[in-house]
Amino acid sequence: MLELQNIGYAVEEGNTRKEILKNISLKIDDRFVAITGPNGGGKSTLAKIIAGINKPTSGKILLDGEDITDLSVTERANKGISFAFQQPVRFKGLTVRDLITLAKGEKISVAEACSYLSEVGLCAKDYINREVNASLSGGELKRIEIAMIIARGTKLSLFDEPEAGIDLWSFNNLIKVFEGMHEKINGSILIISHQERILNIADKIIVISDGQVAAQGTKQEVLPKLLASSEACETLMNKLV
């Protein structure tokens, strides 16, 4: 279980101090938790704080009761946190197989590496020896990023907007991957997303807005409020009145 206690994160911009996250406290123990909310609200920052890439300016992070606030990215990864980037990284020279092997943390057979790729809908034999460079499309990179998380199979998997940069058609297939993961994964999935179809399969939805938890609960509790308060709906409502 992941627990955030009074997490704050501020950056200095010139002479002004900008608070990105304000006093966030959350407990994440459901299997599939979605974080949503407006752009610039602090969602990605929160994910980076959980993975250890950014250090919070205040508050504590507990993983299964252990304080991991001061642990490095590597230490947290070894404690069981995986993080799929919003923008996957390209590597000149490293192949898909290299990355899957590093993710797994041990030598694996080609068949095993292929099985992870198949799970994300990539035809393994076409990809296994490809370099993870600019020759791969954004959608392909996203799938490889997700395959690495599946290969790790840790107790907490973070996904930062897996839908970003993917066309609608590929996304429909990706949804199936997450539906499958919901059934199979050993641990919790924490996924930042704006997609209603992702929110629909979540056990719990957390809304982060302006650096704070604006709402949290089941989709039945949160979704109607979310839709009613969104700007688009407001405009529409005004027109109707």
Added chain:
Amino acid sequence: MDEIQKSLLEKIADIHEVPEGAYNIRSNGQLEGRNTTANIDIVTKKDEPGIDIIIKPGTKNESVHIPVILSESGLKDMVYNDFYIGEGADVTIVAGCGIHNCGVDTSEHDGIHTFYIGKNAKVKYIEKHYGEGDGAGERILNPTTIVHIEDGGYMEMETTQIKGVDSTVRDTKADLADGATLVIKEKIMTHGRQTAETNFTVELNGVDSSANVISRSVAKGESKQVFNSNICGNNQCYGHTECDAILMDNGHVKAVPSLEANNLDASLVHEAAIGKIAGDQLIKLMTLGLTEAQAEEQIINGFMK
């Protein structure tokens, strides 16, 4: 051959005792062993140090190994090797030089290799340079490669210098006739106070000739590298040159790609990128459980693979 020489041979040519096919092994300035085949002849030059390697037209799937090893400190070795590749041949040539210097004097090997590649002949040329030994004496390698490719000929040149060479100046000059192709893949890693300079000049003289010069390098420690590449398009042709370098510590890299088009139908491209390892690459691998040092090692290994 002693153990040091054997180990050098393994490093540069991946061979343990004697290679298959034709070979010429030069050790400390002397001929150590030679084998010729029905299609490949190796002849010692009479007027200057070096050998002529003569490959008959139509020779297919044969290889030639010509490693050079230096284990005596203070030896300065210089050779002229000429390769005559007959029309339509398809061969692999493995050259390379290993220096073990545990003395205080400078050991140096300068090889001047000239290739005459016949019509429609295909050559894969692999060259590895390696230095070792804990002496204060420097290990210097200055290879010059001159390539003439006739109509429809093809040469792929893979050169690697990963470790232990204190100073190197690599000159490569090529001229290509109609439909000829040249592909060069260079890998260099320097550390300590090493210096490496590579100079490529390619003349695309023939119709539909093409050249692709790709250099990947890593400069660690206080080392310095210079990459000069000049592709001249003198006909309807295609040329591409690319230099990609990773800087570490206080490494220094200068890349000077240049193109010269002397024909309206010449199409030439150059790319150069120098920088340290991208932070997001390190972080990505760290989220997989690697330490920063392990992540760095994986990225460099992949880059130089």
